[in-house]
Amino acid sequence: MKLKWLGTAGFQVDTGGQVFLIDPYFSRNPKAKPVQTLQPCDISDTGQIFLTHGHSDHIYDIPAIMAHGGATVYCSEIAAGTLVREGVDKGRIHIVKGDAYKVDFDSYKAEAFFSRHIKFDKELMEQTLLRIGPDYHRLGNMHSQYPAGQVLSWRFTFGRFTMHHFGSGGSTPEELARLATNPLDVLMIPLQGHTHICDIAFEYVRELKPHMVIPHHQDDFYPPLSTYVDIAPFVKAVKERCPSTEVRVMAMNETITL
Ligand SMILES: [Zn+2]
Numbered sequence: 001m002k003l004k005w006l007g008t009a010g011f012q013v014d015t016g017g018q019v020f021l022i023d024p025y026f027s028r029n030p031k032a033k034p035v036q037t038l039q040p041c042d043i044s045d046t047g048q049i050f051l052t053h054g055h056s057d058h059i060y061d062i063p064a065i066m067a068h069g070g071a072t073v074y075c076s077e078i079a080a081g082t083l084v085r086e087g088v089d090k091g092r093i094h095i096v097k098g099d100a101y102k103v104d105f106d107s108y109k110a111e112a113f114f115s116r117h118i119k120f121d122k123e124l125m126e127q128t129l130l131r132i133g134p135d136y137h138r139l140g141n142m143h144s145q146y147p148a149g150q151v152l153s154w155r156f157t158f159g160r161f162t163m164h165h166f167g168s169g170g171s172t173p174e175e176l177a178r179l180a181t182n183p184l185d186v187l188m189i190p191l192q193g194h195t196h197i198c199d200i201a202f203e204y205v206r207e208l209k210p211h212m213v214i215p216h217h218q219d220d221f222y223p224p225l226s227t228y229v230d231i232a233p234f235v236k237a238v239k240e241r242c243p244s245t246e247v248r249v250m251a252m253n254e255t256i257t258l
Contacts, residue, residue: 052167078149116170
C-alpha cells in the first residue's frame with residue numbers, strides 16, 4: 001500500500017487495486033508553505049473520498065476533484081449538504097448516519113467512528129486574530145460557510161494491516177479508550193488547532209499504541225489564518241515515552257510504502 005501526504009489532513013492511498021483520498025485539500029493560498037503544485041484536476045483516478053468534517057480546509061476541493069473523475073464521497077450529513085450546495089450530485093454522496101459505519105471494498109475496508117472537533121483555545125484564538133487583523137470578516141465568513149458537522153475518524157483495514165486517520169484532535173478519553181481495543185499499525189494525527197496540540201496528539205499515541213504515527217496538518221496552509229506548528233515537542237515526547245512507536249514525519253507530496 002502506498003501513502004502520499006497531500007498537505008493539511010489530506011492523504012492519497014493506493015492499495016494496488018484501488019486509489020482513495022482522505023480530506024484532500026489543495027487550494028491553500030498563494031502565501032501557503034510548502035507550495036502545493038498539485039491541483040484537483042491532477043487527481044482523476046480516485047474511487048472514493050473519505051471526509052472527516054466539513055471545514056473548508058478538508059472539504060473545499062472535493063467538488064472539483066469529483067468533477068474530474070468518477071469518485072464517490074463518504075461524509076456526515078452537514079458536509080453532504082455543503083457538497084450538494086457546491087454542485088455535487090447527491091447520487092455520488094454516501095452519508096454516514098451512525099457510529100461504526102462500515103463499507104467493504106475489494107482491496108480494503110473503511111469504517112467511520114463518531115469523533116469530535118478540537119476546541120480552539122483562548123490563546124490560539126487571540127494569536128490568530130492578531131495575525132488576520134482586517135481579514136477577520138472575509139475569513140470569518142468563509143469559516144461559517146463550511147460548518148464542521150458531525151466529525152468522523154476513519155479506520156482502514158488492508159488484510160491484517162490497520163490505519164486510523166483523524167482530521168481533528170477533539171477525541172474524548174472514552175472515545176480513545178474504545179478505539180484502543182483494536183490493535184493499530186498506523187495512526188495519522190493532526191497537529192493543528194490548539195496551543196497545546198503536541199500534548200494532545202501525544203495522548204492519542206499513548207492511548208492507541210500504534211506501530212507508527214504520522215503527524216499531519218502542521219503545515220502553514222492558509223496564512224495568516226494558519227501558521228506553521230512546531231511539532232518537535234510531539235516527536236520528542238513519542239521517542240522518549242513511547243519508544244515502540246515510530247514517528248514518521250512526511251514531506252508534502254512524499255509517498256511511502258507500508
Ligand atoms: Zn476543522
